[in-house]
Amino acid sequence: MRPDAPLLDAKDLVRRYDMRRGFLGRAVEVRAVDGVSLRIERGRTLGLVGESGCGKSTTGRLVLGMETPDQGSVSFEGQPLPSPGSAAWRAQRARMQMVYQDPLGALDRRLSIGTQVAEPLEIHRIGDRAARVQDLLRAVGLRPDQAERYPHELSGGQRQRAVLARALATEPALLVCDEPISALDVSIQAQVMNLLVDLQERFGMGILFISHDLRAVRQVSHRVAVMYLGRIVEEGEPDAILQDPAHPYARTLVSAIPHPGRRVDRIILQGDPPNPADRPSGCAFHPRCPVATALCARETPALKRRGDGRLVACHLAHRDEALPRKAA
Ligand SMILES: Nc1ncnc2c1ncn2[C@@H]1O[C@H](COP(=O)(O)OP(=O)(O)OP(=O)(O)O)[C@@H](O)[C@H]1O
Ligand code: SF4
Ligand SMILES: [Mg+2]
Structure with missing residues (x-):
């Protein structure tokens, strides 16, 4: 581990898949992730936002080493990720955890919550399990006696808390949360987001928070990256992007949320x-x-830093740092 290195440093990630056109059509190669770079510091959250299919989950799997990129590299605490499946990878994986959208799907219905929170402790041979499980349940706002409950006996919000307790069991340095609140009622979403912020303050982990909901991303993130068709098109401070989005796609996302x-x-x-x-x-x-102008159909804009520190991939956003509001 290099303490001065960023917690996570992913560079120019590319992931290709074969996709079939139509029912019997031939397979074509698509780039689900097409040159994505991102950095997450300890104790900080990067929000990754974009519409369905733009490559958010694939990016999450790549940074955790659950999939191998076709190009690019991922460093964790200054070291390249070990090959998937190796002993070094398994040890490292304990320090990087994933939280998914559907807490019921992520939990085993046949096992009690306590057994499931204890599972990673067993796998990684972490002792004093009973006390650790109780501490973890308390940390996520569950009662220790709820360890005896089964997933169907908890509410959606409580289940997601249990999933978080299990993810925290190995004291991860990085959490990838893939749409962790999308399956929850609106009233519960705020509780789970507040919990994530509290847990980060207590445990200091870095978080990649994936969502299609820009408001949720703003609430928990220190930086936001907006993704479109496999690429990051804008990255900056959440408030700056919400006040004055620079990329036209980011502008459409921002325009869709209420602005009191x-x-x-x-x-x-x-x-x-x-x-x-x-x-x-x-x-x-x-x-x-x-x-769009004629140039836009010819040349791919690079993701470049503007004078205000924001990264933007748009020809016009760099020309005068203020885009026309309507079609030219
Ligand atoms: N295993 C796979 N095989 C083939 N194509 C895939 C595979 N996984 C993802 N894709 C394709 O890659 C693209 C990106 O998918 P991904 O799941 O990363 O998007 P996403 O942004 O997470 O979407 P959503 O918001 O709906 O979860 C999509 O077009 C998807 O169909
Ligand atoms: S480069 Fe052109 S098409 Fe792309 S977002 Fe900017 S103005 Fe629109
Ligand atoms: Mg997804």
Whole structure:
């Protein structure tokens, strides 16, 4: 471990899949993740936001080493990830945990909550299990006696707390939370997000928080990366992006959420959600972009830092750092 290195440093990740066109069509290769770089520091949260199919979960699996990138590299605490399945990888995996969207699916219905929270302690031979399970349940706001309960005997929010307790059992340095609140009632979502923030303050882990909900991402993240069709198109401070999104796609996401005390016109995206098998030339967003120019169809914009520190992949956002609001 190199203490001065970022907790997680992923560089230029590419992940290709074969995707079949139509029922009997031939398979074409698509880039689900197409050159994604991200960095997470200890005790900080990076929010990853974008519409369905843009590559968020694939990015999460790549940074955890659950899938191997076709190109690019992942370093954790300054060391490259060991090969999947090796003893070194298993030891490292204990320090990196995933929390999924569906807590019921993530838990085994036949086993009590206590048994499931104790499982990682057994696997990694961490002693004093009974006391540890009680501490973990308390840390996530469950009562120690709820260790005896089975998943179907808990509410959705309590189940997600149990999943978090299990993920925290090995004292991970990194948590990847893939849509951890999407399956919960709105009233419970806020509780689970507050819990994540509290747990991070207590345990100091870095978090990759994946969501399609920009409001949720803002609440828990120190930085936000907006993804479109396999690439990051904007990255910066959550408040800066929500106040004044620079990329036209980020602007559509921001326009879709309520802004108390401020009028923000909703931007309705034209065209269908993109199919990675039909990636357009130039900027992948150009067929739906309200301010696209001829250059956008020809040249792919690089993700570059602007004067205000934000990273943006858009030809116009760099030209004068202020995009036209309407179609040219
Ligand atoms: N194992 C796989 N085989 C083939 N294609 C895949 C595989 N996993 C993902 N894909 C494709 O890669 C693209 C990105 O998928 P991914 O699950 O990462 O998106 P996502 O942003 O997490 O979407 P959602 O918000 O719906 O969860 C999609 O087009 C998906 O169909
Ligand atoms: S590069 Fe062009 S098409 Fe892409 S987001 Fe910017 S203005 Fe729109
Ligand atoms: Mg997903």
